[in-house]
Amino acid sequence: MTAYDRRDFLKVMGAAGMVTGLGGLMWPLEAFAGASGKVVVVGGGFGGATCARYLKRWGPKLDVTLVERDSSFITCPFSNEVISGELEISEITHGYDGLAGAGIKVVHDEVSGIDPGGKSIKLKGGSSLKYDKLVLSPGIDFRWGSIENDQIATQEAMPHAWKAGAQTLLLRKQLHAMKDGGTVIIVPPKKPFRCPPGPYERASMMASYLKTNKPKSKILILDANPSHSKQAAFHEGWASQYGNMIEWVKDSDGGDINSVDPASMTVSNDFGDTYKGDVINLIPYQKASLLVANAGLTNKDGWCDVDMGSFESKIAKDVYIIGDACVAGPMPKSGHSSASQAKNCAAAIVSGLAGSEAPEPTYNNTCYSQIGPKYAISVVAVYRLKDGEIVKVSGGVSKVGNKSRVHKNESKYRVGWYKSITADMFG
Ligand SMILES: Cc1cc2nc3c(=O)[nH]c(=O)nc-3n(C[C@H](O)[C@H](O)[C@H](O)COP(=O)(O)OP(=O)(O)OC[C@H]3O[C@@H](n4cnc5c(N)ncnc54)[C@H](O)[C@@H]3O)c2cc1C
Numbered sequence: 001m002t003a004y005d006r007r008d009f010l011k012v013m014g015a016a017g018m019v020t021g022l023g024g025l026m027w028p029l030e031a032f033a034g035a036s037g038k039v040v041v042v043g044g045g046f047g048g049a050t051c052a053r054y055l056k057r058w059g060p061k062l063d064v065t066l067v068e069r070d071s072s073f074i075t076c077p078f079s080n081e082v083i084s085g086e087l088e089i090s091e092i093t094h095g096y097d098g099l100a101g102a103g104i105k106v107v108h109d110e111v112s113g114i115d116p117g118g119k120s121i122k123l124k125g126g127s128s129l130k131y132d133k134l135v136l137s138p139g140i141d142f143r144w145g146s147i148e149n150d151q152i153a154t155q156e157a158m159p160h161a162w163k164a165g166a167q168t169l170l171l172r173k174q175l176h177a178m179k180d181g182g183t184v185i186i187v188p189p190k191k192p193f194r195c196p197p198g199p200y201e202r203a204s205m206m207a208s209y210l211k212t213n214k215p216k217s218k219i220l221i222l223d224a225n226p227s228h229s230k231q232a233a234f235h236e237g238w239a240s241q242y243g244n245m246i247e248w249v250k251d252s253d254g255g256d257i258n259s260v261d262p263a264s265m266t267v268s269n270d271f272g273d274t275y276k277g278d279v280i281n282l283i284p285y286q287k288a289s290l291l292v293a294n295a296g297l298t299n300k301d302g303w304c305d306v307d308m309g310s311f312e313s314k315i316a317k318d319v320y321i322i323g324d325a326c327v328a329g330p331m332p333k334s335g336h337s338s339a340s341q342a343k344n345c346a347a348a349i350v351s352g353l354a355g356s357e358a359p360e361p362t363y364n365n366t367c368y369s370q371i372g373p374k375y376a377i378s379v380v381a382v383y384r385l386k387d388g389e390i391v392k393v394s395g396g397v398s399k400v401g402n403k404s405r406v407h408k409n410e411s412k413y414r415v416g417w418y419k420s421i422t423a424d425m426f427g
Helices: 003-014 046-058 079-084 097-101 166-177 198-213 231-242 290-293 335-354 404-427
Strands: 038-042 065-070 103-109 112-114 120-121 128-130 133-136 141-143 182-187 218-223 246-249 257-261 267-268 272-277 279-282 286-288 319-321 362-372 376-388 390-395
Touching: 038 046, 038 272, 046 065, 046 097, 046 133, 046 335, 046 404, 079 166, 097 198, 112 290, 120 290, 128 246, 128 279, 128 376, 141 218, 166 198, 166 218, 182 198, 182 272, 198 231, 198 362, 231 246, 231 362, 231 376, 267 279, 319 335, 335 404, 376 404
Parallel strands: 038 065, 038 133, 065 103, 133 319, 182 218, 182 279, 218 246
Antiparallel strands: 112 120, 120 128, 141 286, 257 267, 267 272, 362 376, 376 390
């Protein structure tokens, strides 16, 4: 972020009360005001925090408890600017006081077990909680071992930074310590994974830092996939902002890495090519959080199948799974998708507990990616439910050839998006 963009970020972050509805849900709320019962939400991130707030907003008599392991939430959105040094981690960290102030009981503990038959969850602290309805939004975990030698210990030498926090700061430290003329290697996992445009925005933000501080350096993206999100718009932006600093290698051209060696800081592919990096951002293959896997709520691919209207699990009654952990048709695994799913899920629960019909769901996703100072691109999609499946009904992606003023505006809208969605989650 340039000084200009950073000023905008801080100004908008400090402004009061700019909250937009993200789900586009409209229906007479009075029909649901009588909803009562005990709803427990697990996970205070994009899906869980949004769901808890909308449950309480639409069903004020509901007893809503949010269980979250950590005392504050660090967003992955804008964490690439923490890596580049343009933001501090404190600027993307949010507390839970707003949720408590909205009448939600906030419990900071780790859920260690789920008993759908007994309608209760166990907490690591020793207690358990009963529920009428349970919402789970615990996010992702990693498939260690999908690439040879990619174990949990590998993240120390080759940080993923795919859950914001200590890993974000470690990757930043390594990038900032790298010599000028060094090589950064980014290894995105095979799809599906959290935030499809994330690795490419990360390359952009790293290049933004290197261009100013270590201009002889290079970024190599070794991709396990044949194509990537917003590809044409990213590649146009990279060429205009960074010349040939960023090189993208697709799977069939040697990008599909199958083994890593943290000791020699190398990664290798099936063709016998070995690449050495000064900094290696190895993003592991992904699956739904261990919490839902251990509770037997995942399918053979490691994700959770749900009714796509209400997000109720196809395996356990009265258990709802939203966010990155669930399979939601063509919706990408993003914070915006998670929040949109959260509102549809809250509507289904509140209307069910009020004995009313649920409103027709609509879903959306917006994802901005920063490429350089005053230069961002975006993708937008609107979805509806058709024959039990979520289908895309409209949307679009930034065009190649857009004028610089369009990119400059997108950069500002991106900051507004962040302010809106985090205000909607945390108050
Ligand atoms: C680099 C990067 C950039 C991104 N940028 C964007 C962006 O610009 N826009 C966008 O829309 N999305 C973006 N995303 C994606 C977004 O962060 C995720 O899709 C989103 O966080 C998913 O929401 P969730 O609720 O499923 O999980 P999370 O937001 O990860 O929340 C899960 C919560 O559950 C808690 N939890 C897990 N297990 C337990 C347990 N057993 N007990 C108690 N608590 C538990 C965790 O502590 C966590 O707080 C980005 C991701 C990355 C990695």
